[in-house]
Amino acid sequence: MALLGAGVIGGLILTATVGPVLMKQNPFEQNLLERLSPPSSVHWMGTDDLGRDVLARVVQGSRVSLTVGLLAAGLSVFLGTGIGLFAGFRGRGWDAVTMRVLDVLLCFPTIFLILMVIAFLEPSVLTVMLVIGLTSWMGLARLVRGETLVLKERDFIWAARGLGLSETRILLVHLLPHLLSPVMVAATLGVGGAVLTESALSFLGLGVQPPNPSWGSLLSAGKDYIHMAWWLTVFPGLALFATVLGFNLLGEGFRDVLDPRMER
């Protein structure tokens, strides 16, 4: 299953990088004579209400989804790991304060937090990415903090202190590598989540702005024609579904391989 996930993601990355170059159709070119035509040998996924090729737009949209997904998850992993390490390693007051702030942040529904931030910023690929990254690190921070609390009492960490190594060195060289597996699992699953959140935002019109296609905005635009042109919603929806499934499968595959406590 994990291989299937990796395959899907591999295909997706390929599509996002070389796809738009290979496509004959231009995702932005309108052709009012061929409005809302069903899938055919020329337009494999049909055309939309302005006669644009849906396949070309879905392929173009994969760039947005993947960029936002990867960068947002990257930011979230960076923040979550850093803050979790800091809280767990410093302990005492630092830990207590950080964790209470985290508790408060976790009380807000994520979508509410995101809408709040978006309200103050211009919607764009960059803002969407920042916002998703900034609102999704809390779970990982908790996980990392918990692991750090256990790890820092391990004998080899005490031994490292006893040998006069600095805290920075202990953190980066001796502690961080042990967190690799939970962080990798969280990162992979996080990409899927971020892709989904980006689509939700774009669907609401708060994400990527037209005419730039994103899977969320394609779905949103398609919903008005859902009775007469099913291809406008089904294909972007399938792309979204496959992507998120791919990342989740891969993430769970990582967990099976990396976590010795899980039975294979």
Added chain:
Amino acid sequence: MLKIENLSLHYKRDNAPVLALRDVSLSLEAGTSLGVVGESGSGKSTLALAVLNLLPENAHRTDGRILFEGKNVFDFSPRDLRRWRGGDVGIVFQDPFSSLNPVLTVGDQVDEVLAVHRGGRNRSTVLALFDEVKLSNPQRIYGAYPHQLSGGQRQRVVLAMALAGQPKLLIADEPTTALDVTVQRDILELLDGLRRSRGMALLFVTHNLGLLLDRTDRLAVMYAGSVVEMGPTVDLLTDPRHPYTQGLLSSLPRLTERRSRLSVLAGAPPDPSHLPGGCAFHPRCPKIFDPCSTKDPRGRFFGERSVACHLYREAP
């Protein structure tokens, strides 16, 4: 070179403080060795960590100081402390299975100590250290991960790490407890040889009195956080004065005597959060008399030796 003066320390717990060290005074001269013996919970490992000022967060020092070459280690700045730990003082921990980082090669870990204390990594120095601790085939060991080595090999690596900073004092906290009996002896002989060849001082902490019989210059016996008897190893072994030391020695098996049963000390060590009043040893002491249950005896010196027991008011 190392002087511990009236060190008292406890661990904070929810209800009662756990007394770990009570008024401990010890000294160690350069190039000599001191053995510290005691049961589990007697405070001997806490003592070893206290010398490095490497105590857990819930430990609180209530009194006393530790002087290393005249400087109080509790006054060191974090920076000085880092330079000192692993530099002038090396430590070997009890369990070589957990005191090495499992995700780095052992050569890399020793090299790291060189980077911190000797101004840079140096593979050939690491190999020389491996040679010094009698690891055969240093080249292969350098690139090995801890799980690929045996317990004895790992403890030699840990020892190499402790030696990497060229320490003047080596602290060994039960360095052989986790090892096979045959390997134990090799490590002990290695430690002894290294102390002589490098002219280091050695603080050797163990619960196994038998290990120290002829390997240290001086011996300190700890019970319930305080030193009950101290002196040159030979004197202590031939003429133990404190009833606890006498009990420990008579419970060692001997090859020259034929006895059907080993004598044992009755009872168990006291709970360090609820020490008995008076002398902490009195509930188990075979020679208990009047003052023992009310007054805690202080260590008294007789020449080179000291004893904390009401039996010895005048020189014996």
